[in-house]
Amino acid sequence: MSTATAMLRSSAAAAAAQRRRQACRPAAATAARASGGRLSLQPAAAAVLSRPRLPQRPQRRAAGCSVWAAAGGSGGSSGSGSTILTLPTVLTLARVAAVPALVAAWYSPAPWAPAACTALFVGASITDYLDGYLARAMKVTSAFGAFLDPVADKLMVATLMVLLCTRPLPPGLLAGNTWVMPVVTCAVIGREITMSALREWAAALGPEAHSAVAVSWVGKWKTATQMISLTLLLLAHQGAAAAGGVPPALLDAAGATGVPLLCVAAFLTVYSLADYFRGLWRFF
Incomplete structure (x- = not known):
């Protein structure tokens, strides 16, 4: 009895599958006739075209890059x-x-x-x-x-100022004050180190901040007074050590002028740093 029931169920399932296949054939035939008997590739093509493109590799630089x-x-x-x-x-x-x-x-x-x-x-x-x-x-x-x-x-100026610290001041208004050259040297070198770091930081912020630390007229005057004063002090020290040929009055005048002028250069050095900080204050 159970064997007959199983056979009846198997026959019913096969008949149902046959009816489903026959129901799908008219729809497939209709789609084939609508496309002229050919298989439509539009969905596949659309899927391919819709894929995101990979970024192209940048072209190599020319071999003759200078x-x-x-x-x-x-x-x-x-x-x-x-x-x-x-x-x-x-x-x-x-x-x-x-x-x-x-x-x-x-x-x-x-x-x-x-x-x-x-x-x-x-x-x-x-x-x-x-x-x-x-x-x-x-x-x-x-x-x-x-x-x-x-x-x-900076290398030349800092080196000469350190060398001048090893010698006493020439005769003049500030002669005998051994603290003058070390203080001025620390002010100048400290300013240059700070200014270099400040320019690097401003360059990282962008063009507007970098333009705020462009060389100003105060910086140009600072450089000029440094060069002139150090030349006078070098002439006073090295001229005295030279074997004659330099009038003593000229050496005394160079030393007496060079020390105060170097103090002016130190003031302009610190002032220019404060001026650059003022221009960059809005970026802090």
């Missing part, structure tokens, strides 16, 4: 900017190389050393103006040169 462009970034040059070793940059590098030569001449016992020491600093002061002028005239300004120029200035 060293200048790699080092100078976007501060491109419109002159012969195929290399960073342009004339202004060479002059700036020469100032950096003159720093150890200045120290060696300062401590050298040779009779020509005092004159060489003074000549090195005076030459560095002249090229400080000359390299910037040539870069603008030759249209070979670059980000590398703009970075290196103030670094060379």
